[in-house]
Amino acid sequence: MIEALIVGLLVVACGLYWLGRVAPSATRGLWRGFGRTLQVIHAPSSLQMAVAGRATAAPQGGCGGCKGCDKNGGCH
Amino acid sequence: MVETLPLRAALVGNPNCGKTSLFNQLTGSRQKVANYAGVTVERKEGRLTTPAGRAVRLLDLPGAYSLEATSPDEAVTRDVCAGRYRGEAAPELLICVLDATNLRLHLRFGLEVCRLGRPTIIVLNMLDAAEKEGLKIDLPRLAAELGTPVVGVVAIRKNGAADLLALLDNPPVMPPVLREADGGDIHATVRRLLTECVTRPAVASEALEDRLDRWVLHPVWGLVILLALMFVMFQAVFSWAQPPMDAIESGMTAFGELIRSLLPAGLIRSLLVDGILAGAGTVVVFLPQILILFLWILVLEESGYLPRAAFLLDRVMASAGLSGRSFIPLLSSFACAVPGIMATRTIQNPRDRLVTILIAPLMTCSARLPVYALLISAFIPKRLVGGVFNQQGLVLFGLYMVGIGSGLAVAWAMKRREVTTEHPLLMELPAYRLPSLRDLVLGLWQRAVIFLSRVGTIIVTLSVLLWALSSFPAPPAGATGAPIDYSLAGRLGHLMLPLFAPIGFTWQICVALIPGLAAREVAVSALATVYAVGGSETDAASQLTPILSSQWSLATALSLLAWYVYAPQCFATLAVIRRETGGWKVVAQTAGYLFGLAYLASFLTWRIALALGWGPS
Numbered sequence: 001m002i003e004a005l006i007v008g009l010l011v012v013a014c015g016l017y018w019l020g021r022v023a024p025s026a027t028r029g030l031w032r033g034f035g036r037t038l039q040v041i042h043a044p045s046s047l048q049m050a051v052a053g054r055a056t057a058a059p060q061g062g063c064g065g066c067k068g069c070d071k072n073g074g075c076h
Numbered sequence: 077m078v079e080t081l082p083l084r085a086a087l088v089g090n091p092n093c094g095k096t097s098l099f100n101q102l103t104g105s106r107q108k109v110a111n112y113a114g115v116t117v118e119r120k121e122g123r124l125t126t127p128a129g130r131a132v133r134l135l136d137l138p139g140a141y142s143l144e145a146t147s148p149d150e151a152v153t154r155d156v157c158a159g160r161y162r163g164e165a166a167p168e169l170l171i172c173v174l175d176a177t178n179l180r181l182h183l184r185f186g187l188e189v190c191r192l193g194r195p196t197i198i199v200l201n202m203l204d205a206a207e208k209e210g211l212k213i214d215l216p217r218l219a220a221e222l223g224t225p226v227v228g229v230v231a232i233r234k235n236g237a238a239d240l241l242a243l244l245d246n247p248p249v250m251p252p253v254l255r256e257a258d259g260g261d262i263h264a265t266v267r268r269l270l271t272e273c274v275t276r277p278a279v280a281s282e283a284l285e286d287r288l289d290r291w292v293l294h295p296v297w298g299l300v301i302l303l304a305l306m307f308v309m310f311q312a313v314f315s316w317a318q319p320p321m322d323a324i325e326s327g328m329t330a331f332g333e334l335i336r337s338l339l340p341a342g343l344i345r346s347l348l349v350d351g352i353l354a355g356a357g358t359v360v361v362f363l364p365q366i367l368i369l370f371l372w373i374l375v376l377e378e379s380g381y382l383p384r385a386a387f388l389l390d391r392v393m394a395s396a397g398l399s400g401r402s403f404i405p406l407l408s409s410f411a412c413a414v415p416g417i418m419a420t421r422t423i424q425n426p427r428d429r430l431v432t433i434l435i436a437p438l439m440t441c442s443a444r445l446p447v448y449a450l451l452i453s454a455f456i457p458k459r460l461v462g463g464v465f466n467q468q469g470l471v472l473f474g475l476y477m478v479g480i481g482s483g484l485a486v487a488w489a490m491k492r493r494e495v496t497t498e499h500p501l502l503m504e505l506p507a508y509r510l511p512s513l514r515d516l517v518l519g520l521w522q523r524a525v526i527f528l529s530r531v532g533t534i535i536v537t538l539s540v541l542l543w544a545l546s547s548f549p550a551p552p553a554g555a556t557g558a559p560i561d562y563s564l565a566g567r568l569g570h571l572m573l574p575l576f577a578p579i580g581f582t583w584q585i586c587v588a589l590i591p592g593l594a595a596r597e598v599a600v601s602a603l604a605t606v607y608a609v610g611g612s613e614t615d616a617a618s619q620l621t622p623i624l625s626s627q628w629s630l631a632t633a634l635s636l637l638a639w640y641v642y643a644p645q646c647f648a649t650l651a652v653i654r655r656e657t658g659g660w661k662v663v664a665q666t667a668g669y670l671f672g673l674a675y676l677a678s679f680l681t682w683r684i685a686l687a688l689g690w691g692p693s
Contacts, residue, residue: 007347010347
């Protein structure tokens with residue numbers, strides 16, 4: 001049971017990663033919802049802030065692992 | 077006194093004068109530099125602090141031959157200098173970089189910048205090379221003539237920009253006061269400045285560079301040298317990479333065995349071994365081949381050979397309706413189509429630019445290498461042809477040639493009814509340089525990091541998702557087929573099969589094509605995961621090659637190779653086409669024609685291979 005839970009969480013995390021890449025606006029909504037849930041259950045403030053940061057993050061430029069992009073999304 | 081607001085400064089200059097090298101030196105950045113014009117096509121920003129603690133916000137702008145812009149990248153420089161660039165205030169200081177070995181050309185732009193009426197520093201880069209050539213430049217005299225500070229730097233040397241940094245502590249605040257003694261004739265002013273400020277040695281004999289160029293730029297021998305270089309490059313990719321690839325493969329196998337021995341059979345072990353290790357491990361094995369390919373590209377970039385190749389191929393490009401100006405963008409596309417498509421900004425003619433964008437995905441990017449290498453290793457025997465040439469290297473060379481040939485054919489088809497309006501190729505040939513070991517190591521390190529981070533993100537996550545799709549739902553009680561046939565991935569693969577069976581694909585290939593839409597190399601990891609889940613007890617990270625050679629026919633492998641020559645399976649490329657063309661129309665055209673070509677090429681390859689008796693036995 002625990003094994004299935006761990007594997008399930010990993011698969012969901014990977015799914016969320018790709019949802020964030022393909023449809024970033026949809027993930028921001030999810031993070032906002034998660035943030036509200038954390039507020040309701042009085043989760044540690046550092047965790048709440050981290051999630052809030054995810055919910056308001058601007059779309060990132062860049063492709064794959066490339067970090068050569070500037071704020072206009074340009075790359076080498 | 078330490079200023080609170082950072083000084084806004086911008087680096088400007090002719091292409092290939094060393095602006096980006098200076099930018100990297102001053103800001104500690106690692107922006108791409110190469111020994112040819114047109115590497116930087118848009119503004120880059122960095123920060124630095126002067127010795128006295130003054131903060132400077134530095135812009136690196138694309139090279140321009142004149143402030144009367146003729147191409148999109150030059151327009152960026154013109155607009156930033158004039159304070160017209162969207163969201164960018166006019167720089168408070170212009171740092172105009174001139175190549176000290178080529179002042180006849182670069183001073184002209186320097187004078188244009190001085191006449192803009194903004195505070196300016198003139199920087200003479202490559203002073204060491206100028207001294208080697210015996211040039212003596214009177215910097216104080218030049219500064220007096222231009223009415224603004226002039227400093228010398230060696231941008232590629234550590235602390236080579238110390239004088240400039242010191243000057244940034246107290247930068248000029250007034251515009252240059254040019255001594256106008258030539259009636260406004262910029263060429264006359266350049267001639268006068270060269271006479272008054274530069275002493276040249278008497279030319280005794282033909283320089284080594286000229287002797288080299290007589291061979292390298294020769295219409296016949298030049299092409300022979302170019303072909304030989306490319307040929308050796310692909311031979312090296314297969315010959316040199318084998319020992320490190322074997323080592324990585326052994327490491328992956330041992331790691332898989334370790335996990336098997338540590339974890340009991342179950343979901344976690346299956347996910348780690350059949351999903352992550354099979355998927356990501358299979359792709360990591362190709363790192364040495366990718367690094368060898370990039371080593372060659374970096375050496376050619378640094379040496380100054382590439383613009384000469386562009387010059388040589390101008391006639392070939394013209395036969396396809398393009399100019400040599402398309403060469404550098406297309407060449408960049410061999411590393412990755414994304415920077416290649418961005419580099420088309422150096423092309424003045426919009427139609428030529430569009431055609432170059434459309435054919436850039438046909439140049440064989442490094443992401444195709446794992447797919448090609450996997451199929452070649454599985455189906456092409458490793459033997460010498462003519463006692464010298466590695467047969468696998470020959471096939472790889474052939475695949476690259478098919479990509480290039482197809483690109484030129486498509487360009488010809490698109491431009492055959494047009495009158496070419498692009499100016500004849502005018503290209504500055506840089507001096508030959510011995511590639512710096514530090515730059516090569518740094519360049520390879522960056523490539524390795526990019527590749528491994530793609531493996532660690534895109535490929536690992538897709539492998540996990542594909543493992544889940546291939547493992548669930550479990551087969552019903554009493555099922556007799558392979559468990560993967562009952563999974564979501566298996567069902568999807570069988571659903572797609574009627575569309576791809578006419579080109580010889582199996583249902584496993586159909587499954588791999590879906591995650592492979594994100595990036596081409598993902599297809600390799602996807603195949604490994606599908607076969608690992610399907611075979612369960614095998615270690616697909618090390619055994620994918622024998623699995624493929626035993627389960628596929630040569631016709632299927634050739635058909636898949638043909639597919640990957642054309643198919644635009646890369647989200648990033650399509651996204652950058654959208655950005656560069658400002659809409660989805662060209663994206664749809666590109667995807668449509670490339671998928672159409674891929675299907676047609678695979679169909680023809682499959683049918684021909686069947687006719688030759690290479691089909692399933």
